[in-house]
Amino acid sequence: AQTVTQSQPEMSVQEAETVTLSCTYDTSESDYYLFWYKQPPSRQMILVIRQEAYKQQNATENRFSVNFQKAAKSFSLKISDSQLGDAAMYFCAYRSSGGATNKLIFGTGTLLAVQP
Amino acid sequence: GAVVSQHPSWVICKSGTSVKIECRSLDFQATTMFWYRQFPKQSLMLMATSNEGSKATYEQGVEKDKFLINHASLTLSTLTVTSAHPEDSSFYICSARVGVRNTEAFFGQGTRLTVV
Numbered sequence: 001a002q003t004v005t006q007s008q009p010e011m012s013v014q015e016a017e018t019v020t021l022s023c024t025y026d027t028s029e030s031d032y033y034l035f036w037y038k039q040p041p042s043r044q045m046i047l048v049i050r051q052e053a054y055k056q057q058n059a060t061e062n063r064f065s066v067n068f069q070k071a072a073k074s075f076s077l078k079i080s081d082s083q084l085g086d087a088a089m090y091f092c093a094y095r096s097s098g099g100a101t102n103k104l105i106f107g108t109g110t111l112l113a114v115q116p
Numbered sequence: 117g118a119v120v121s122q123h124p125s126w127v128i129c130k131s132g133t134s135v136k137i138e139c140r141s142l143d144f145q146a147t148t149m150f151w152y153r154q155f156p157k158q159s160l161m162l163m164a165t166s167n168e169g170s171k172a173t174y175e176q177g178v179e180k181d182k183f184l185i186n187h188a189s190l191t192l193s194t195l196t197v198t199s200a201h202p203e204d205s206s207f208y209i210c211s212a213r214v215g216v217r218n219t220e221a222f223f224g225q226g227t228r229l230t231v232v
Contacts, residue, residue, distance in 0.1 A: 042225070044225045045211070046223075047220060050220065103150060104150070104162075104221060106159045
């Protein structure tokens with residue numbers, strides 16, 4: 001079975017600085033998807049970024065980028081120029097490729113605080 | 117992105133009563149919907165996978181007679197908590213996947229259930 005591990009329960013960053021959130025996963029599959037979701041205090045889950053395992057290039061979305069190391073099964077999220085609105089719980093998630101019913105497997109989350 | 121609407125946002129009910137939570141995909145047809153439960157400061161726990169026109173697939177340990185899921189149309193899935201007890205108090209979130217092979221899941225805003 002696949003597992004997702006987030007080893008940092010809480011992180012803190014100064015506004016305008018850069019922070020990296022860690023995520024590792026375990027799988028025997030070669031094709032899959034990885035995601036980072038943000039859950040602000042409103043508790044609405046928001047997709048931040050996604051990565052297809054078959055793509056070597058790291059995904060980027062504006063200030064958010066990932067460092068995808070397939071061999072090491074690592075998928076970290078870098079937030080550049082941190083803003084107060086980035087404060088939230090961040091979940092790393094894994095999904096097998098293929099059928100629509102394949103479920104998301106979430107990590108335990110990292111609570112990010114942004115200091116003004 | 118696609119919009120998933122969940123209703124109600126919060127509900128208080130008395131022990132022994134049943135409560136229904138609706139999850140609607142507003143601008144797309146969702147073949148598959150997922151129901152999660154989230155305890156404070158914890159990750160999302162998948163309860164069941166709901167497919168339109170068929171019985172839901174429940175995760176191990178989730179009581180199917182307690183948490184009734186119906187997916188009667190491509191835009192609506194419902195979760196009914198039957199004979200609710202205080203330990204059922206939690207945050208419930210639904211998500212829906214666009215199409216069959218699309219990788220992204222969109223989340224509803226969640227429902228906070230309090231059983232008194």
